[in-house]
Amino acid sequence: MNRPSRFLSILASVVAVGCSGGDSEVDVALRAALLTSGPVSDAGWYAGAYDGLKLIESFLGAQVSHQQTRTPAEFDEAFLAYAADGYDLIFAHGFEYQDAAIRAGELFPNTTIIVSGGGRVAANVVPLIFRLEEGSYLAGMAAAGLSRTGIVGMVGGVAIPPAQGTFRAFEAGARAIDPEVRVLETFTGDWNDVAAAKEATVAQINRGADVIIHNVDAASFGVFQAVRESVAAGRTTWALGMNSDQNDVAPDVIVGSAVIRIPEAFVAVALAWQEGDVGGEAIYAGSNQQVVDFVINPALAHVVPLDLLERIDLSRTQIRSGELVVPRVAFVEGEVGVR
Amino acid sequence: MAKDVRARVGVGVVAVGATALIGAVLLWWGGYDPQVAAGAMFRGSFGSWNTFASITLVRSVPLILTGLAVSLAFRAGVWNIGAEGQLYAGAIAAVWVGLRGATLPALILVPAVLMAATLGGAAWAMVPALMRLRLGIGEVITTILMNFVGIYLAAYMVHGPLQESRGVFPQTDRLVEAARLPILVPSTRLHLGFALALLLAAGLAVLLRRSTFGFQLRAVGASPEAARVAGRIRTGRVVLASFLVSGGIAGIAGGVEISGLTYALYEGLSPGWGYTAIAVALLGALDPIGVVVAGVFFGALQAGAGAMQREAGVPAAWVGVVEASVILTVLALARLRAVGRRGGS
Missing domain, CATH: 3.40.50.2300 (Response regulator)
Known part of the structure; x- marks a missing residue:
């Protein structure tokens, strides 16, 4: 239970600092990608994820990329393309990505995939469950x-x-x-x-x-x-x-x-990943982290x-x-x- | 004959060139660097052997198969706009057989899955075929309507009778290894479905050019009345057969996607391949070999579009615009060519 509690404390600090950023001293060149199966202009679920990606870019100085995918075959392709390109962290924003995430996770052990609302777990495939x-x-x-x-x-x-x-x-x-x-x-x-x-x-x-x-x-x-x-x-x-x-x-x-509050949760996950605290079990984000x-x-x-x-x-x-x-x-x- | 081939190649080259130009202008207009985007597009489609095999060719498989289905029907004068629904019917049948026959050896199960997909697609095409032949209802509307039925039937299946045994998510259980198509090229995602598509294209080319049925099909497509009166061809049978074969091939596209790539049925399996297939068929000049070339071209276009999103930050909607512009360009050029030929003779 060490991991979730570390995650929670990081999350709490992110929410406390808010979106202002600025004083981040992290220099690790993180590369983070986002996959959505709908347009990020929806002012809701997908938009929140895109804001999260942008927040990771500004808050952590990460290199970020986004792809909108439509079919299960495209899910595989996007995972492989990002992983082969050396991306560290891929946010797959929806349960629909879980099977493809497991397949890609087996092929690319150095890439961590976060599946929002997912149900399947592996060492480098982690469901992010919003309570x-x-x-x-x-x-x-x-x-x-x-x-x-x-x-x-x-x-x-x-x-x-x-x-x-x-x-x-x-x-x-x-x-x-x-x-x-x-x-x-x-x-x-x-x-x-x-x-x-x-x-x-x-x-x-x-x-x-x-x-x-x-x-x-x-x-x-x-x-x-x-x-x-x-x-x-x-x-x-x-x-x-x-x-x-x-x-x-x-x-x-x-x-x-x-x-x-998807953006804050995404940043907290990225921070926890940098600490080596993400993997092997689901991450739960609820009201005690103010997500x-x-x-x-x-x-x-x-x-x-x-x-x-x-x-x-x-x-x-x-x-x-x-x-x-x-x-x-x-x-x-x-x-x-x-x- | 040589003239014909040259004309076809000419149409393709002009279409590609015009599309590239329109695409560059659109990108520039949207505030994106066309050169960066073009570079991403090339790397994402032809950048390496693995990219070409794992993304471009994999994407071309359902496009070639549905393109073959549409082109065969169009050659017979059957306006089958229903490849999308037939694809879903094939996918449902394939996954059902694949899950039911989980204990069978691969040598039996894989052919059974593909056979089921064929029959599923053909059954889906049977409805509009009979409505045209028995009731005289035009197939354009009925095939489009059957698309919606097929798409929603798949949605119902993954929420209901075929939902995964955990009963949690709207998807089927995953197919066992024995129901999956083998990988064609090691260390890529390219599966046997690609070889199957090429074989089918070659088979259809021979069928159309060399067989009696092919002749009858083309005759009915050119003029049903003349075929009936002068050629003593039973046009109804030819129409029915073309419809069923077309539906069957579109069904295979669905089955191959399931057993070659996704290993389970999901909602939204197809992004509209059955519709893109019309553009593929037209760009391929309704010729099986032309369809293969056009299918790979569209596969490359879609693969490149994904890379454009990832590397150049171009939004997904843009590729829809490009595809639409290809369809329009091809239609216009095909029409111009037809008019020109008629005027010249």
């Missing part, structure tokens, strides 16, 4: 506290374990505030289908839900649009953001967002009762200290209950 459920739990508390109907909704994309985990945590957070709360759940089967997400949200609102959280990518616009239309029709309805700080996306209806959090929208802070805010703050502290353990769905090789 988004810890932010989602706090969002669930906010949802139950805000709801007047006692019904809250969750609209998801593809029902993979990390997404399911955020919803189990959301449910648990909601029950912590209101044990009688009803929680509706819909998976549309698509991260980016705006129309399907909107339809699912409308259906949940019609069943009485008045606070809706999502776990989709570009489809979140559909969720927010449905909530806006419900508000326009005279119902008090709120939305909650997920993955990145979406409070600005629809500041009139989004009360808060469960966020992952994951729940952020209230300042524009709507007045609608959140003060005692609810205090309870959320208390739970955040308890999660950070380990006193409160948020439910999650395990999916990494070697984890309890996972083959």
